[in-house]
Amino acid sequence: MGRVFLLRYHRGMTTISRPVGDVLREWRQRRRMSQLDLACEADISTRHLSFMETGRSVPSREMVLHLAEQLQIPLRERNALLVAAGYAPVFPQRGLDDPALDAARKAMELVLxxxxxxxxxxxxxxxxxxxxxxxxxxxxxxxxAALLQPPLNVLRLSLHPQGLAPRIGNYNEWRAHLFDRLRRQIDISADPVLVALLEELAAYPAPDGAWGKPHAAGADYAGVVVPFQLLTDGGVLSFISTTTVFGTPIDVTLSELALETFFPADTATADALRRLSGAGK
Incomplete structure (x- = not known):
């Protein structure tokens, strides 16, 4: 059996230099909320909210956090919002090798x-x-080998012509699925790095003979989940995947961590994976 391995690299903080009112308004509009909608959710007056957005009133630290909660702003961006309002960040950002995250790291490794x-x-x-x-x-x-250098980006690895793309049996379907997920993440986070990543991936050419429909191995899941079908020398490996996140994290790193687990979509794939791991011997 294999072992879990951990990759470490630096993650920078997002910075904001614009007035806090401009940033609040941008997040409200991104969430497709009117001033009345947000005021009602936050239990404040629309006048108060309007004054904060126009800069006539400076929100308190508690108000910034309260509005960020109603707008479901990611923790990294809540820190940036606090800085824009003149306050210190409150959510720590530690590396996974930090002793304070020992329990979370061990839980992650246990799941993997x-x-x-x-x-x-x-x-x-x-x-x-x-x-x-x-x-x-x-x-x-x-x-x-260049695609396997850290930081190893799994979307680039999946869709790059020199990555897994030529071996993905339902390439067009899987590509559309990944793009949908990435666009939803951009809607939530407004992360410019993700915007640039989407533009990069969209420019990749499709591999020759890319399949537009799922292989029969994934037929039982059609309309429910999108299978991932990988062409190998031993046949088609078909997977379905689930995503798990840490509940109510108070650390930026943990709030942005997701566990992607793949399950065999058919008996042939399960048997093949057991053989690859040596468990079937």
Whole structure:
């Protein structure tokens, strides 16, 4: 059986230099809320909210956090919003190797290891792989070495012509699924790095003979989930995936961490993965 491995690299803080009122208004509009909608949710007057957005009133630290909660602003951006209002950030951002995150890191590693012989990985907010279990490595055979250098971006790895793209059986369907997820994430976070990533991925050419429809192995899941179908020398491996996040995190790093776990969509895939891991011997 393989072992969980951890990748470490620096993550920078988002900074905002605009007036806090401008930033609040932008988040409100991004959430498609009127001033009345937000005022009602926050239990404040529309006049008070209008004054904060126009700069006639400076929100207190507690008000900034209260409005950020109603707008479901990511923790990283809540820190930036506090800074824009003249306050210190309140949500710590630690590396996964920080002793304060020992429990979270061990929980992550337990989930990844326990999911073997099926593949599972941990991702940061930009879809860079933070950790993975041993079942992932055999699936990356033949990938261009440059795409495997940290930070390893799984979207780039999946859709790049020198990555997994030529081996994805339902490439067009899987690509559309990933783009939908990425666009939803951009709507929520307004992260410029993700916007640039989407533009990069959209420019990749489709591999020759890309399949537009799912392979029959995923037919049972049509209309419910989008399967991931990987062409191998031993046949088509078909997966369905789930995403898990840490509940109510108070650390920026944990709030942006997601565990992506893949399950076999058919018996043939389950048997093949067990053989690859040695569990079937």
């Amino acid at each position: 290891k326990g999911h073997e012989p099926y593949p599972a990985l941990a991702l940061d907010r930009h879809w860079n792989m933070v950790a993975a279990n041993g079942a992932v490595t055999p699936l990356l055979a033949g990938i261009d």
